[in-house]
Amino acid sequence: MSTQTASSAAPAAPAAEEKTGRSLTLIAVLLAVFVVPMSISGTAVALPDIGVSTHAELAPLQWVVNAFNVAFACFTLVWGSVADIIGRVKAFAAGAAIYAAASLASAFATDVLWLDAARALAGIGGAAIFSCGAAIVSTIFEGPARAKAFAYFGTVAGVGVALGPSLSGALVQTLGWRWVFAVHAIALVVVLIAVPAISKAMPVTRSTGARIDFAGSALFVVAMVLLTTAIVQGSQWGWGSVGVVALFAGAVVVLAVFAFVENRREHPMLDLSVLRNRRFVGLCLVPVAGSIGFVTMLTYLPSYLTAVTGRDTGAAGLIMVLLTAPVLVCPMLAAKLVTRGVSALTLIYVSLACLIVGDVALTLFSPDIAIAVVAVPMIVTGAGMGLAAGLVDGQALEQVDPAKAGMAAGFLNTLRLGSEAIAVAVYGSALATVLGSNITDGIGAHAGASHAARVASQAAGGDLARAAEVSGATDRQGFLDFLTQAYDSAFHAVLWGLAVACLVLCAVVFALLRGGARRVTGRTS
Incomplete structure (x- = not known):
């Protein structure tokens, strides 16, 4: 009787451990995902205090927000492609580490240009968190569990956007603007502590024989920098100004070259065949x-x-x-x-x-x-x-x-x-x-x-x-x-x-x- 009980209970332990690993993975991914949109919607609240503290003019002050958004948009696809090659957990962890380091640098920034650079670096890390986080969730969950996990993903992202201004405003009023970024760093350190557990829960997904498409990645980043800069500056320079038109034209040309290059690579950053779906x-x-x-x-x-x-x-x-x-x-x-x-x-x-x-x-x-x-x-x-x-x-x-x-x-x-x-x-x-x-x-x-x-x-x-x-x-x-x-x-x-x-x-x-x-x-x- 006791032998039968032991043998029947044996498979339950790995199953329970696997479920716990998936749950911990989801919590860690959701914490990281919460920080990114909170940063996007909440940083603007701190701009007046940042301007006073750093004696910044309007243009560089606006790039505290714009630098993050531009870098995020430029590197999201790059990170997704890299994750398929080096492994999604490694790419996710790299993004979280970059974001934490950049947020810490932002908290200690002494001038606005330093802060702009740190925010751009944070945008690069945020791109990895979103791309690799979604891929991790898609990999470890199936069926109804996947639908529920992605529902949490969407909910937490929405909470981050909605509460970002309020939470940032409270931090600015009570502790000062630097704590807006310090809190981001602390949250990402917690995520990094959970990386070993995420690795255990994830099956091996790394592509064999594939190489990082540096040429395609560089072309895509250049195109997105031109495009997003044109969009950001359009309302300031005028949508019909020479500078904005030149940026848009440059983006179109570089994207055309990008498509040409990707069609001829064995392991492209963006497999254009996917776009035929x-x-x-x-x-x-x-x-x-x-x-x-x-x-x-x-x-x-x-x-x-x-x-x-x-x-x-x-x-x-x-x-x-x-x-x-x-x-x-x-x-x-x-x-x-x-x-x-x-x-x-x-x-x-x-x-x-x-x-x-x-x-x-x-x-x-x-x-x-x-x-x-x-x-x-x-x-x-x-x-x-x-x-x-x-x-x-x-x-x-x-x-x-x-x-x-x-x-x-x-x-x-x-x-x-x-x-x-x-x-x-x-x-x-x-x-x-x-x-x-x-x-x-x-x-x-x-x-x-x-x-x-x-x-x-x-x-x-x-x-x-x-x-x-x-x-x-x-x-x-x-x-x-x-x-x-x-x-x-x-x-x-x-x-x-x-x-x-x-x-x-x-x-x-x-x-x-x-x-x-x-x-x-x-x-x-």
Whole structure:
């Protein structure tokens, strides 16, 4: 009897140990994933204090945020490809170590250029965390467990974005801006301690005989640097300026050379045959719709609430919970629905529909609107982002050979972050353009008002009171009312543009997913 009990219990121990290893791996990956979006959304809160401390001018101060975003976008695909060659755990650990070291350097920075360089290095590490973290989750989990794990992945990323400004603000007010980066370093050190456990839980995934594609990686990084710099500087230099046009043209040329080189390499950084999988490409475009329909609102709706509706920043922050709360809840809801038999693609279609409907319904916003009226549109828009967050990652990585999961995750996250940068920059430029036109057309009707360009520039930043002061208008309150109406009109015009862009992109995604292949396992000759 005792012999039978011992023999039957023996297999349970390895199974329990394996489950514990997977759980610890997921916790470590999620902690690292939480830090990256928290850094992206929260660092901007510390900029005023950083500027005072380092005596920085505006341009280098803005690159505290931009340097991270540009480096992240440039290296996400590179890390995904490298991970498939050297091993995903090694690449993930390298990224976490780089991020921790860069965050520590940021905390001790004595001038803004040092800080800019450290933030760029952190962006490189963050790219590894996102690409390799998603690939690790995809490798060690299967079936319903994978769907649940990616739901946690999407939820934690959403929490990081949503809580980043609040947590960073609290650290700046209580301990100082340096602790914003010190906390990141501490969190990543904890992740590094868990690396041995992650290694035990991971099967061997390293490609044999493959070499790192240094030429392709260098070309891709150069192209992304040119592209993201053009996007970041477009609103400052002007989208039609010689510098911005030259950057865009350079990016197109380098990308063409990159495609030419990759097609002729035995082990390319980006296996272009994967892009012939329509279903994979369609799923990778879903986060782009989220960038257009949700991330732009997350970035600019607070300015509308303070500038047009007259609410203070605290009230605006509370209202924004209506937009962000669904991102915290819906990923797990989507995972539960999938385990109960609901098609993942159906939920993705619902998420896209929510983005379109939500953006259209947000046009209900007006200077005197009751929040109860727009609460449902805000929740619907947030649900459009939340239902697909995490779910789309798991679905996309299922479409490719597991040996290329790192590369696939890198491509997906490159589109995700790149589209966020583009969407936010284009929205800001479009708002400034429409608002400038509205002000130029109407400023002549107000006695004493002039300097339309300066007024428009100030108003586009959300400071309507300062814009009215700059104008020199005799009737200051009357001119402020005019600016409020001009901003409101521009906001609605751009919002309709977002809804149309979402509709077009959703049609493309539907067409790709409807006839897409299930999996591409290798290159075609």
